[in-house]
Amino acid sequence: xxxxxxxxxxxxxxxxxxxxxxxxxxxxxxxxxxxxxxxxxxxxxxxxxxxxxxxxxxxxxxxxxxxxxxxxxxxxxxxxxxxxxxxxxxxxxxxxxxxxxxxxxxxxxxxxxxxxxxxxxxxxxxxxxxxxxxxxxxxxxxxxxxxxxxxxxxxxxxxxxxxxxxxxxxxxxxxxxxxxxxxxxxxxxxxxxxxxxxxxxxxxxxxxxxxxxxxxx
Numbered sequence: 503x504x505x506x507x508x509x510x511x512x513x514x515x516x517x518x519x520x521x522x523x524x525x526x527x528x529x530x531x532x533x534x535x536x537x538x539x540x541x542x543x544x545x546x547x548x549x550x551x552x553x554x555x556x557x558x559x560x561x562x563x564x565x566x567x568x569x570x571x572x573x574x575x576x577x578x579x580x581x582x583x584x585x586x587x588x589x590x591x592x593x594x595x596x597x598x599x600x601x602x603x604x605x606x607x608x609x610x611x612x613x614x615x616x617x618x619x620x621x622x623x624x625x626x627x628x629x630x631x632x633x634x635x636x637x638x639x640x641x642x643x644x645x646x647x648x649x650x651x652x653x654x655x656x657x658x659x660x661x662x663x664x665x666x667x668x669x670x671x672x673x674x675x676x677x678x679x680x681x682x683x684x685x686x687x688x689x690x691x692x693x694x695x696x697x698x699x700x701x702x703x704x705x706x707x708x709x710x711x712x713x714x715x716x717x718x719x
Contacts, residue, residue: 534592545584552578596621599628599684599706603668611672611716617684617706618665622658630654630684632670634677636718640709674716682708
């Protein structure tokens with residue numbers, strides 16, 4: 503066949519190592535393992551099989567060398583395409599917004615904290631809403647527009663990150679819960695119900711119960 507399978511194997515190894523380094527550097531490898539563990543294992547298993555086939559081709563001659571070499575490179579091509587697809591998918595599945603909040607200590611009731619989001623694109627906007635809920639079981643149906651304590655939106659910095667500090671006053675003796683919602687999808691409704699939604703636009707939702715001394719009776 504006239505193909506140096508030793509060099510082919512070296513190229514296969516270099517390409518696989520390059521993809522692995524890229525996945526590790528971007529943090530996508532951990533996301534791949536967490537989101538699609540079976541497919542990730544399959545991609546690496548196929549790469550190992552491809553390497554073994556190419557090595558086997560180097561130990562044989564004639565037609566066997568040709569068949570094993572072609573099979574090895576074909577299997578590696580499949581593993582590479584699968585790995586790239588999983589890598590791109592993992593980078594697209596950003597983690598939900600990180601919400602850290604607490605009630606401020608003092609005479610006035612307020613919610614303080616921060617909201618952080620990573621991996622936003624330049625065209626996307628982070629939306630944040632803080633609402634008071636008078637329902638004892640925190641039902642969405644009890645929320646009206648006048649119960650919105652904060653509506654905000656902001657874009658990301660050049661690295662794709664966005665952070666919004668919170669310091670929102672809450673009327674005393676009016677609500678039982680305060681809900682903080684952060685999302686990049688069109689609607690934050692999934693925070694209140696179990697709905698199928700894209701992992702790319704998973705909202706962040708935190709419900710915090712108002713202390714009894716300041717909650718609605």
